Amino acid sequence: MNAELLFDNVLVAVASPLLVEKLGQPGQDGNFGRYPLLHDAHDSWPQFLELAFPDNLPTISKNIRFNQTSLAIEAAIAGQGLALTSTFFVEDDVASGRLLRVLPNELTIGSDFYVVSPRKPRHPTSVIAVRSWLADAASRQWVKIRSALQASLEPDFVGTGRQKHPDERN
Numbered sequence: 001m002n003a004e005l006l007f008d009n010v011l012v013a014v015a016s017p018l019l020v021e022k023l024g025q026p027g028q029d030g031n032f033g034r035y036p037l038l039h040d041a042h043d044s045w046p047q048f049l050e051l052a053f054p055d056n057l058p059t060i061s062k063n064i065r066f067n068q069t070s071l072a073i074e075a076a077i078a079g080q081g082l083a084l085t086s087t088f089f090v091e092d093d094v095a096s097g098r099l100l101r102v103l104p105n106e107l108t109i110g111s112d113f114y115v116v117s118p119r120k121p122r123h124p125t126s127v128i129a130v131r132s133w134l135a136d137a138a139s140r141q142w143v144k145i146r147s148a149l150q151a152s153l154e155p156d157f158v159g160t161g162r163q164k165h166p167d168e169r170n
């Protein structure tokens with residue numbers, strides 16, 4: 001099998017703009033503990049919190065668990081708390097203003113997106129065409145995602161750069 005990386009799975013914290021307006025920016029003045037955390041089946045919040053708050057982990061008042069990432073995203077849009085999700089899944093919601101990226105931190109967890117194909121396909125021309133189309137589409141989408149997420153950050157966060165979790169693979 002051939003496996004070609006389309007893009008890294010980068011997780012960011014997002015919330016409804018109305019919830020942020022109500023509770024305050026999560027990264028400022030101890031506000032983070034006021035937000036319920038919306039967990040999906042991957043439960044990457046512990047890793048993300050270690051990255052975002054290395055010196056003083058916040059006390060979390062409420063956790064809500066979902067078995068699907070899409071449910072956590074919908075709950076975040078509805079103002080139920082903070083969701084931790086792949087940039088790929090929320091790019092349109094961030095661009096439209098339904099969600100805001102609320103912290104500058106990004107966590108890559110190694111469960112990335114690949115296109116996989118046989119080494120010796122029956123129809124190599126078709127496989128090459130599909131792989132090329134997917135790679136091109138992923139590249140265009142990634143540029144769009146990065147622009148939308150960067151634009152959604154509060155001015156204090158712009159230019160802080162990407163941070164990796166200490167356990168992250170290189």
